[in-house]
Amino acid sequence: xxxxxxxxxxxxxxxxxxxxxxxxxxxxxxxxxxLGKNPIANVSGAIFxxxxxxxxxxxxxxAFQSESEVMSWPPHLYxxxxxxxxxxxxxxxxxxxxxxxxxxIAAVLTVAFASTGALLAAFALSRFRFRGRTAMIIAIxxxxxxxxxxxxxxxxxxxxxxxxxNSVVGLSILYIGTIVPFIAWMMRGFVDGVPIExxxxxxxxxxxxxxxxxxxxxxxxxxxxxxxxxxxxxxxxNEYTLALIxxxxxxxxxxxxxLQSFQQxxxxxxxxxxxxxxxxxxxxxxIIFMIVQKKIxxxxxxxxxxx
Amino acid sequence: MTKTITRPTRAAERTSRRRPLxxxxxxRRSRLAPWMLLAPAAIMVLVALGYPLLRQTIMSFQHFGxxxxxxxxxxxxxxxxxxxxLSDPYFWSVFVKSVLFCLWTAGVTMIIGVGFxxxxxxxxxxxxxxxxxxxxxxxxMPALASLTVWQWLVDPRSGLLNWLLTSVxxxxxxxxxxxxxxxWTFYLIASAIxxxxxxxxxxxxVYAALAQVPxxxxxxxxxxxxxxxxxIRRIMLPMIGPVISLIGVLQVIWDLRVFTQIHVLQQAxxxxxxxxxxxxxxxxxxxxxxxxxxxxxLAMVILGLTLVLTGRYIRMLYRQGGMA
Numbered sequence: 001x002x003x004x005x006x007x008x009x010x011x012x013x014x015x016x017x018x019x020x021x022x023x024x025x026x027x028x029x030x031x032x033x034x035l036g037k038n039p040i041a042n043v044s045g046a047i048f049x050x051x052x053x054x055x056x057x058x059x060x061x062x063a064f065q066s067e068s069e070v071m072s073w074p075p076h077l078y079x080x081x082x083x084x085x086x087x088x089x090x091x092x093x094x095x096x097x098x099x100x101x102x103x104x105i106a107a108v109l110t111v112a113f114a115s116t117g118a119l120l121a122a123f124a125l126s127r128f129r130f131r132g133r134t135a136m137i138i139a140i141x142x143x144x145x146x147x148x149x150x151x152x153x154x155x156x157x158x159x160x161x162x163x164x165x166n167s168v169v170g171l172s173i174l175y176i177g178t179i180v181p182f183i184a185w186m187m188r189g190f191v192d193g194v195p196i197e198x199x200x201x202x203x204x205x206x207x208x209x210x211x212x213x214x215x216x217x218x219x220x221x222x223x224x225x226x227x228x229x230x231x232x233x234x235x236x237x238n239e240y241t242l243a244l245i246x247x248x249x250x251x252x253x254x255x256x257x258x259l260q261s262f263q264q265x266x267x268x269x270x271x272x273x274x275x276x277x278x279x280x281x282x283x284x285x286x287i288i289f290m291i292v293q294k295k296i297x298x299x300x301x302x303x304x305x306x307x
Numbered sequence: 308m309t310k311t312i313t314r315p316t317r318a319a320e321r322t323s324r325r326r327p328l329x330x331x332x333x334x335r336r337s338r339l340a341p342w343m344l345l346a347p348a349a350i351m352v353l354v355a356l357g358y359p360l361l362r363q364t365i366m367s368f369q370h371f372g373x374x375x376x377x378x379x380x381x382x383x384x385x386x387x388x389x390x391x392x393l394s395d396p397y398f399w400s401v402f403v404k405s406v407l408f409c410l411w412t413a414g415v416t417m418i419i420g421v422g423f424x425x426x427x428x429x430x431x432x433x434x435x436x437x438x439x440x441x442x443x444x445x446x447x448m449p450a451l452a453s454l455t456v457w458q459w460l461v462d463p464r465s466g467l468l469n470w471l472l473t474s475v476x477x478x479x480x481x482x483x484x485x486x487x488x489x490x491w492t493f494y495l496i497a498s499a500i501x502x503x504x505x506x507x508x509x510x511x512x513v514y515a516a517l518a519q520v521p522x523x524x525x526x527x528x529x530x531x532x533x534x535x536x537x538x539i540r541r542i543m544l545p546m547i548g549p550v551i552s553l554i555g556v557l558q559v560i561w562d563l564r565v566f567t568q569i570h571v572l573q574q575a576x577x578x579x580x581x582x583x584x585x586x587x588x589x590x591x592x593x594x595x596x597x598x599x600x601x602x603x604x605l606a607m608v609i610l611g612l613t614l615v616l617t618g619r620y621i622r623m624l625y626r627q628g629g630m631a
Contacts, residue, residue, distance in 0.1 A: 041429035048423065049441040052503070056444055058467060059456045071465045074474070117348035124344035136345065138621060143352055145617040147564035149586035150610040151356060153593035153602045154363035177355020180348050209340075238449040240567045245594060256451035260571065263455055271459045278452040289447035290440070 059282070062275040063087070070272040086276035093273070094265060096280075099258035102168050102247075106254055107236040109172035111229045114180045115187075118228065119221075121180075122187035123213060127196065140181045148178065152245045159246060171246045171254070175236050183228045190224025191217065230292045234285060255281050363603045371600035381600070388604035398588075398605075404494075405563060405584040412498045412565075413558040419502065420509025421551060425539060427514045439511065446507035454571045457500045461485040486572055490581040497568050497582075505561070509554055516547040549623065556620045560613060566590065585609050 062070050063086050064079040090096060124130075125137060155174055156165070164170025194217045202212035240256045247253045253261070259281060263274045367388055369381040392398050423442075427435055445453075460467050463484045472480035485492045520543050528542055544551070566586030573579045573587065583591065589609065593602025 038429040041426050042431055042434045045426055045430045045434050045438045048426075049438045052441050052445055052506075054467075055453060055456045055460060055503070056448065058460060059452070062459065073465055073470065075465060075467055075470055113351065117351050120344040121348040124341035128341035128344075130338065130341045133341070141621055141624065142614070142617055143356060145560055145613055145620070146356060146360075147560075147586075147609065147613055149564045149566045149589060150606045150613065151359050151363065153589060153599055153606055154359035154366065155355070156594060157366070157599060158359050158362060174355045177351045177353075180351045184348055234447075238451070240451055240571075244570070256449060259451050259455060260574070263458075264574070269462075271462065271465075274455055275459065278455045281449055282447075282452040285449055286444055286447040290443055293443050293446075 056282075059275050059278050062272055063279045065272050067270055067272055070270075086270075086272040087280070089270070089273040090262070090277040090280060094258065094262045095252075096258065096277075098252050099255045102252045103237055103254040105168045106172050106175060107233045109169070110175040110179060110236040111232045113172075113176045114183050114232050115225060115229050117176075117180050118184035118187045119225065121184040122191045125184070125188050126191040127199070127209075127213070140185055143181045144185070148241045152242060155242070156245050165246060166248055167246075168252065168254075171243060172236075174242050174246065175239065178242070179232050179235050183232055186228050186231065187221075187224060190221055190228075193224075194220045227292050230288060234289065237285060363606060366599055367603035367607050369600050371598075371603070373597040375599070384600060388600050389608075392601065392604055392608065401583050401585060401588045404490075408494060408498065408565070408584060409559060409562040412501050412562045413555065415498070416502050416505045416509055416558055416562075417551070417555050420506045420554075421513050421544075423506065423510035424513035424517055425543075427510065428517055442507035442510055445504065446511075448504065450504070450567050451571070453504055454500065454568060457496065458486075458572070458575050461496055484576075487576055487578060490578065493572065493578065493582045497565075497572055500568055501562065501565065505558065509558070512554060513547065513551060516550040517543055520546050549626070553620065553623050556616060556623065560616050560620065563616070564609060564613065 061076075061078060064082050064084075065076060066081060066083050066085060069076055069080060125133060159165050159167075159170045159174075162170070164173070198216050198220075199209075199212040202216045203209060207215060237254075238256065239254075243254045243257050247257060259274070259277050262277050263269055266273070366381070368384055368386070369375075369388075370384045371381045375381045423438075427438060430438060461469070463469065463482045468485070469480050469483055472483075485496050487493075524542060524546075525538060528538055533541070564586050565584060569582065569584050569587050570590065573582060579587075579591075585605070586609075589602050589605045592598050592605060
């Protein structure tokens with residue numbers, strides 16, 4: 001047994017040294033060290049990255065070109081005369097601020113309610129052993145999979161009956177119910193990550209179960225709460241299908257619907273202005289997402305895909 | 308030492324003084340506690356999804372059209388909504404297109420995504436950081452923003468794609484209308500957008516799994532003379548097989564119900580009747596034409612299809628032991 005481990009360790013260490021100093025000492029294996037750097041992988045990786053970025057680059061590029069320059073043939077690969085006019089147009093021509101407000105309200109309502117409900121549910125699933133627990137976990141997974149497309153007819157009828165069509169509140173009700181299972185699932189991963197011994201220690205010291213959770217676990221959960229909230233925020237910010245069903249075009253709409261009607265409202269589409277609108281919507285999301293992506297995807301992997 | 312012994316007893320005294328509950332009551336309380344905690348989330352789900360699902364099930368057995376929207380009581384239709392759907396050749400053409408579109412899109416996404424993940428293992432860390440950041444930017448793009456950009460890229464008159472194709476000598480693509488020409492080119496663009504947007508999730512998740520494959524195993528196989536390809540084929544992919552199949556099933560579930568991309572591209576001047584997939588067909592029948600009964604029955608068919616696939620997904624999670 002001990003021989004086994006030492007030999008593996010020897011292999012590992014020798015291969016790392018070979019990594020650092022290629023072609024020294026061990027020419028045969030140094031040629032194909034699997035985890036080593038590979039020029040072909042680097043070059044093709046760079047090419048693929050550029051290729052994948054083209055749409056994003058083209059969005060920003062067109063957003064800074066004047067109307068005549070955007071339509072030029074051949075297209076300009078970078079703005080020859082840099083202009084902010086498109087952004088001014090996006091801000092002023094259509095009801096951008098109203099849409100921004102509607103999106104903010106929907107996102108804030110969604111995050112507030114869904115995160116609270118999910119936190120309590122995650123606490124129950126992670127800290128209690130009760131009959132029906134497995135059934136609840138399966139229910140969470142199944143509900144997550146219900147496609148919006150399979151229910152929107154009925155949701156439309158329901159909101160119509162409650163006089164909540166064309167209202168951001170009505171839309172938020174649907175958002176909250178749609179996202180709460182997923183957020184609860186993510187949150188459960190985070191709660192599981194806080195050792196229960198900490199709570200037990202606090203309970204031994206006289207805290208009630210709820211008190212122990214609030215005083216000990218909750219502060220430690222801050223990163224989890226932040227990333228699940230961001231996830232809920234992005235969902236509400238980006239969602240299109242339900243917004244299309246619930247909000248008609250003349251009432252206050254959310255940003256994705258705004259972008260679409262902004263594009264359709266122009267007779268011959270002014271692509272520069274539309275790209276400015278798309279850029280305005282995307283940039284905050286991209287920045288937020290880049291900050292929290294690690295947490296979100298590790299939460300997703302911890303929750304959904306235990307590899 | 309004495310401190311640690313006395314403290315819990317005093318604490319126990321304090322709690323018992325504060326909550327003079329009988330033992331039974333306390334037991335009942337702790338049995339109810341998880342359900343009380345689950346209640347708010349459950350109510351949210353029941354209002355937004357449960358109640359509509361119930362109504363939809365009822366509505367799918369009714370003749371529910373525009374007249375009912377103005378208050379007329381709905382007539383029971385029995386299974387006739389389902390029969391009329393299942394005997395409609397148009398439904399079957401939509402169904403077959405949806406399944407093929409889903410398999411094509413999910414398949415290509417998985418192949419390129421796993422390929423990217425393998426590629427990422429072999430990049431130097433600087434290139435990998437750039438590559439990873441690119442994928443995250445694409446991942447973060449709101450669907451509607453990326454759809455408008457792609458419409459601009461395939462714009463017939465001054466879009467980048469037609470310019471690239473004509474400048475390499477393919478003159479027939481000058482003013483080529485990708486979205487309006489026929490449903491093949493429409494689907495090609497739609498699937499390209501979906502594949503482009505879903506690969507980041509696949510690549511990053513699979514890479515994370517690949518990076519966890521223990522180095523010792525790979526080193527041992529190298530000593531035994533395994534080639535790089537054999538290492539991928541026989542060691543790494545089998546080891547992360549569960550992750551790959553899970554993501555694969557998720558992709559199939561997501562692509563089967565695709566709505567946003569198809570609907571937006573149809574609105575942008577695509578041909579609608581030939582390009583409908585299940586999601587847009589429900590929308591057209593229900594919201595646009597007001598035939599809620601038939602649309603509900605259609606939606607139930609989609610739901611059934613999804614649940615069959617979801618059953619597989621849940622079973623995979625179980626087998627992996629990810630449920631505990």
